[in-house]
Amino acid sequence: MPNHDHSNVFICSSHFEESDFINFGEYSKGFTTRLRLKPGAVPSRQSTASVQPSTSGTSFSHAFSQTDPPNLSSRRTQLSMGTLRHHVKSRGTQTTGCSESVNIGTTTADAPWGPLTSTPIKVAHPRPAKRIRLEEEEEYDTSHSTIIPEPHDSTYDPANSMTDVTDVTDMTDSSQLFDTTRSGYKDSKFIVFEKCLLELFETCPICKRVSDVRPRRRGTFLAVDQICHHCNFFRQWKSQPVIGSCPTGNLQLSAAIYFTGTSFFQLQKVFKAMHLKSIGHSTFRRHARSYLEPAVIHKWHAFQESEFEHLRQRPVKIGGDMRADSPGHSAKYGSYSLMNLENNNIIDIQLVQSNEVGGSHNMEKEGLKRSLELLESKGVAIEYIVTDRHPQIQKFLRERSTQHFYDVWHFEKGLSKKLDKISKDKDCAVVKKWQRGIRNHVYWCATSSSTGTEKVAKWTSVVNHIQNKHTYDNPAFPKCLHPVRQTTDHKK
Structure with a gap:
């Protein structure tokens, strides 16, 4: 299999239709800075860009394409001088041109990032003023695996906030993500070491020779491509189901953290101590904003409507x-x-x-x-x-x-404060011994009475009860219900 170097192959995005891009809507609104081509998309139109003459007599060529340079025009702004200054690139980034490599070909695979056996072509577009920060899982230092950034789902719209989403069924892939059959929610999960896993792909099952193994990771998701250069055997293995562009294991981890109230950063410390690969905090928050919180709101509204239907009777x-x-x-x-x-x-x-x-x-x-x-x-x-x-x-x-x-609890709380104050008086010290019994009597009056008159009669009987009088003139509660007991302790 020849190994061609396509690092110098460039093409302008103007040669493609808007329908050839997966995320053209998000790109046009400014929510993303890179265009992603659909698998199998081919150039279908001629660039309409024309060369603009330079006022200084020097012509400029487009840096990221082999086509005509884009149109340049001057626009008035009302920005401050600080905004119009040149942006300083962050020390932590090591990027060059703002071009994206996408795969275009006739063979497709079910991986969320596009076909694997196709010719990479770079799509050029204007460089943004400020680069979006990489996700945390993209910044992990891995020596053997290639980290794949997790793109937004095709139905994800950052313009919609969590409070605007009231029905999770509005998202196409949401019902599939929460389908326990497809997502493998009930399947058992295991901790597997990378060295032990890659040993299964070292030998080609056809010719028994050494294969080229290329692992790729995205959060907890791992995909292994096994390629044999001798017999052209190829297969891809995935560690978990993928629905749309979302690995279900990443979403289930976010759901487990979110619904149990666990601290993400505390759990991240445990994962880092074990060198166990996990998702980043930005991915966790995106899952919560796009799937988990809308699901909770949808479930709550459904339960609330069923309760109202029952309460209307x-x-x-x-x-x-x-x-x-x-x-x-x-x-x-x-x-x-x-x-x-x-x-x-x-x-x-x-x-x-x-x-x-x-x-x-x-x-x-x-x-x-x-x-x-x-x-x-x-x-x-x-x-x-x-x-x-x-x-x-x-x-x-x-x-x-x-x-x-x-509420009887608030009533008893206020009464206890008054009893504490009275019991501190020298002549009323005996009230402290009765304080627990009086509190219990309050709850008993509230729970054992069926009418308001009976509650009042039972409550006022406590004054006679303290004086060892257990029969009363009130017909709503004529006598105490407890058995008569004799004690030799006169203090009681």
């Missing part, structure tokens, strides 16, 4: 409370959660920022207001709501004529 009993990012009145964000008290399912979550409502003390009321407006828009009727004793919440629900109850 009859009035519901709900409870709400807010959790802030810091204690006191210095919180910046507050997350208000609304829960169905019959099955303990969260039915709505509202995130409120303090500067939206004029201060952190107004966040809880705003979160409850948004949640109740959502329930009304979905046709859900409320029987009653249970919250803490927040003054703004009390006034807000009273103006809405909504039946409001206090």
Whole structure:
């Protein structure tokens, strides 16, 4: 097999149609700096570029093509002088011309980076003002394997933020990525040493001679090309399934980190200590932004709609409370959660920022207001709501004529503070011995009563109970339910 040197073969991107490029939309919008040709694309049109005469009498030729130089024109700008200065190339980059090598040929392979047995042709385009930083997995120092940068999926649009994506089914390959059958999610994974793996490809299975082995890595993904120059045998082995342009192992690793709440950088330290190849942080964030977060939002909206469908059948009993990012009145964000008290399912979550409502003390009321407006828009009727004793919440629900109850935990917490203060008095030291029993009595009154009158009767009975009186004149609770016990300890 002759080994031709194609390092000096160049071609201008103007000779190709827009449909010949995979990422022409992203390139035209400025989201990427390099064009990628589709496999099998061939030049189909003549360049429309013409030579512009030089004002100084000297002609200039295009540095990255063997065609006519591109048109150059002057445009007015409103930029600062600092922006118009020459950009200084980073010390960490060792690039030359901004040209990209792509593969064009008739033979194709199922690898995401294009055909393997084809003629490489470099596509020229104008050099950007600032080079995009390489991903972390591209910067790893590997001595035996070639690192392949992970391109964006064909359906990935950086213009869409995470909050704009509400349905993961809008992406073509997303359903395939989360298909457990195709992605091999349930397959067992093993740690394999590179030396032991490459031993399987050293000998040609046809002629039993030494083969040319070319490993390529992208994150946790490894592809091995075995080429025999004697019998022209070729095969490619992949360590994991590839759907579109995304190795499923890389995505599953990102999902495992994201959904378990593990720190990426802590896990990266473990991988580096073992010399275990992993994905970079930029890849992890791209997976979270493009697949994981839209999947979570889609799942949450589907669950929320099913809950609303069930809650519309009859009035519901709900409870709400807010959790802030810091204690006191210095919180910046507050997350208000609304829960169905019959099955303990969260039915709505509202995130409120303090500067939206004029201060952190107004966040809880705003979160409850948004949640109740959502329930009304979905046709859900409320029987009653249970919250803490927040003054703004009390006034807000009273103006809405909504039946409001206090959370027993907050009620018991406030009562315990008062009992602690009373027990420090010299004449009321005995209250400290009754403090635990009084707290338990509060919860028992709330859980064992069916009406409000019964709750009040049980709660006021604690005063008589402390005085060793166990029968009362109140018909709602005439006597204690515990058995009568005698003790020889007069202190008790």
